[in-house]
Amino acid sequence: MHRPVAALLGPVLACLAAASPARADEGMWTFDNFPRDEVRQKLGVDLGATWLDRVRRSTVRIEGGCTGSFVSPNGLVLTNHHCVTACLRQLSAPGRDVEAAGMLARTPREEPRCEAEQVSVLTRIEEVTAKVLAAVADQTGAESNKRRKQQLTALEKACEDTYKGMKDPHSCEAVTLYGGGQYFLYHYKRYDDVRLVFAPEYEIAFFGGDPDNFEFPRWDLDFSMLRAYENGKPARTPDYLRWRRSGAAAGEPIFVAGHPGSTNRLMTVAELQFEREVYLPRWLLRASELRGRYLHFAAASPENARIVTEPLFGLENSLKSLRNQFYALLDENLMSRKRRDEEKFRADVARTPKLASAAGAWDDIDKALAGYRAYFDRLTFIERGAGFQGELMHYARVLVRAAIERDKPNGERLREYTEGALPQLKQDMLASNPIYPDLERLRLGFSFEKLVETLGPDSPVVAKVLGRDSPQNAAAALVGATGLADPALRRALWDGGRAAIEKSTDPMIRLALRVEPDARELRRRYEDQTEAVLATSGERIAAARFALQGTNTYPDATFTLRLTYGTVRGWREGDQDIAPFTDLAGMYRRATGQPPFRLPAVWLDRKPKLSLNTKLNFSSNADIVGGNSGSPVLDEKGRLVGLIFDGNIHSLGGDYWFDPTLNRAVAVHPAAMLQALEKVYDAGALVRELTIAR
């Protein structure tokens, strides 16, 4: 599924520096630099400013890693089922498994709130490159890095202040493109009251489960509906997408608007090697072991299975995705092409006198990454949390750090605790998510075991965490004794700030306080010794690339709004042609009655009422990655002709390059969604709202 890889066990190395020029037959383009001429020449479709503006205002970012789109004037949002699983979990309880059973609100009054959910619309793009570069001029290393961040925080704050007291308060986010070649402020209108309208059963939304995930042909009804509210009422959203029930024909041009999370196509070879040699293998081996524990936990009881469904899906999804990225990087063909491209680029830079300042950037990156290896494991486990998994320990660490950071002036804070970031963070901390002690013990015990295994039993931090206790006992004691499952305690600690935290006797808060100095020291080392070099070198390389190759390139994905294009099409796999459409008949044929190939009872009951030749899923060569989940697929008139939910297995190498022959995006067809609402779920009111929308 095309959700960005969750930072379950540590984040992906941020994308950085530029090497090979992007070709204009691919790309995740920003709305203000869309290659209109090339697309007109290639597809015969001319997208004007009106089209672009309307699609931009109709597309929403679902915070946490997805995309959606308004599909009615009353704030109705279409997205994937797998983008609302956290909400379904929040609404579930023992004996009431909303994720499994699905739900339909027949009136707005029946729409329950997704407490942690926010959706955002990008209203303005403001370039601030000159202001950022001015702030770091004449600075190098750690000082330059610090000033850059302070400037970004200051620009965000000033931007948000201009909206103070206005009808539509906005949040502003600094966006770095091309690894430092350009800086922007993205202005977002935020909806923090989001409610659930419709979700189908898990078994049809994720039919085929992990075995079929990232595969095509495919038969998933991976859609759901949310609604944005303002002042307690459905939001007014005059920009929204109309449905084209018949969808797009094979070969027809299509466009995808969305928020691709992260790509690494512009990484230097040294960065790719770091991914291949250090980051990916470590992450994959830990995640595989955790998967084994989750699956065994799930097998113990139906209640366990329910509890672990959502984290297990996220883990398996990331595993399949990163595993195939890793295989792509292990392929010497890809790597030697990257090496050749970089050598050519560096040679071009070397022979261009005005680019002298860029020439050393690659060597600086090499050196920084060599140093990074020495403390990467400690950073991953102590600062980035691989050693402290689970919801409860996450609460403890964020509460502790937020209390410290909020005492500082805005410009001095870690970037994820600035004034602009706090509202979402606070909403996350105080949302009444269910806590499952068995699962918490599993996750914390696992991460303590990995902490010992990775840093060794003699590590001073291990001693701070465990004393002389075993990982499993220490985890069980902490989960048993902490009060952080109670949102009231979290609110008290949040509101009470530093004084409340320091007075707290909660054992998880105490543990978080004990490791905080170690975590901060590692963070400081990362920022000063690694990130600082990568950022400065990234700016130098990006400047060289613009100078040599112009701006006919697209930046790596950064979970910001992009538009990509292509046509509806299958591909050739070995000696076989893969057709671009599947239908309901194929889904019924595939249903063995055993999970994950079991259909919900209502789909067996209603089968006689359905047109089995209704198209269900389709593939296209649009260039997408994780974060595009829930993206609308549009035709040349801007009508909704599909809902992205996945890519094929070949698309997973798309993190590093786009393979036009094999890389395919996978979407739900509008005909299947409408037929399901009409004939299976009897969702008359919802269909009328969508029909009015047409």
Next chain:
Amino acid sequence: MHRPVAALLGPVLACLAAASPARADEGMWTFDNFPRDEVRQKLGVDLGATWLDRVRRSTVRIEGGCTGSFVSPNGLVLTNHHCVTACLRQLSAPGRDVEAAGMLARTPREEPRCEAEQVSVLTRIEEVTAKVLAAVADQTGAESNKRRKQQLTALEKACEDTYKGMKDPHSCEAVTLYGGGQYFLYHYKRYDDVRLVFAPEYEIAFFGGDPDNFEFPRWDLDFSMLRAYENGKPARTPDYLRWRRSGAAAGEPIFVAGHPGSTNRLMTVAELQFEREVYLPRWLLRASELRGRYLHFAAASPENARIVTEPLFGLENSLKSLRNQFYALLDENLMSRKRRDEEKFRADVARTPKLASAAGAWDDIDKALAGYRAYFDRLTFIERGAGFQGELMHYARVLVRAAIERDKPNGERLREYTEGALPQLKQDMLASNPIYPDLERLRLGFSFEKLVETLGPDSPVVAKVLGRDSPQNAAAALVGATGLADPALRRALWDGGRAAIEKSTDPMIRLALRVEPDARELRRRYEDQTEAVLATSGERIAAARFALQGTNTYPDATFTLRLTYGTVRGWREGDQDIAPFTDLAGMYRRATGQPPFRLPAVWLDRKPKLSLNTKLNFSSNADIVGGNSGSPVLDEKGRLVGLIFDGNIHSLGGDYWFDPTLNRAVAVHPAAMLQALEKVYDAGALVRELTIAR
């Protein structure tokens, strides 16, 4: 621990062809080509034929992956605790955990039989290179491969026939060295009646558990004693090792005799890349997930923990070992050194007219491995059993295949079913090992899930295995319905041969019969298209290497007897000196009271009686790998000064090269073993037997 990586989920690619010349300051040398002169010059020790012969006859191979040595004239064998875990498990039952509690037989009458165990002594090395090459002369490809195997089988049979009716029946094994440069018959005297004499508690044998495994400093009492029997009586073993209680001093020369299992130092770059890109990542990810399931299974109850101890140890040991091998291969420094070495070697070959026939060998290997990738997953899961894990399914598959193979003439059989191989196989099949249905369900269910995941739900073999059932249900049904846990049924099926198998209605036998044609077809494809090319190319490359570099090199390890040498020494780790010895005091300091740092009660009771400065473990720069577990460490007089049980973390890259600055072997000190027997276990008779032996 230095046991070879078990073929838990599929075997390691066989080592093959020669590239870089070995230096004479390292190496696993055969006893008939020991570099006596170099060692005399370097260490000042001259090992004559008497020394070599006596040590060879005192060293035993423990079938299944370990080494041992005779330490009394009455068949007493010293080896590691972790080399007898299968026997400890066989002797255990619910409520009687021999692996945890240890055991001591006070008289031979109390020594229980290890049913599946065999030990072997190498009595003669016979070179047969000319005979093998003659058999394949003028043949290429699949035909050459077939004839080579037939010839090896015929030579083994003829060799064994010469011992028929003699007092000491022998078995003969063909051994391929230098990837095909030389062929030998190794003549072994076999002991198939092996009994357990002594094992300490698991907690002291494997003190520090997985976190400390492959680490040094170290505090493990990883030793045990077996006894070889002949005709129901302790075997007479006039060649045995005397103990030197004080051990060897720091800097003193030492020698290690043993059976290193497998190294890949002579692999071509293409083969290394296959390991790095295909074999290792797949194996590691599967094994990590299985580890997660085992650990969760163990946490459910003390009985589960007991059941899974031995397979979990094997898995974690292999995981840590192969993970570090993988990291070594991911290191571009190692890989580019290998590339440079190979380029130079190939250039030397190319400019030597008489080596023209070798010049194309590397390209042939490249092509064969490219083809291998296309069916490697299917081969691994269907033929090599990654899709059919667990003892019961293993019985079913071997019984089915043995029945078919035994109907063929000896020379036509698969090599693992020849007359020479059958006795050990039969002993394995009929031994009354305990079967644990919960663990069998876990293992079979896991492997069925991976089968579906890897080959896809649409694979025809998946349909044969599962029908429309889910992996877990299918596994549970098979484990519940099969009768193969009963040794009597296995004996009936073994003795009944093909007719009995074909008549059997046992569902696991039926399943094994259903997949047998697919498995055989994959095996045939591997032998004809991949192995054949690798074998022929290996012979060509080895011949070129001998021509250019002479015989001052050692062959890759093949689980056959080798002798290596070095000195007792630590190493420098970063800015720290690691001393070569640890002592009992250090062990007590490290004991937190929590597993895996918990000592058995008797060790706490007896602490006052012990000399805490007694040396416990020590490190040396002897060149060893998995399979050397249980190897005797000898001084220049051939006295026992240690018992190899592990290497440090740096030694794990030793699969691909020997790093003299960091690679260290780890052994138990004789003083600690003797003190434990005397002061902790009150093993007076055993100490007297060893003392007489001195």
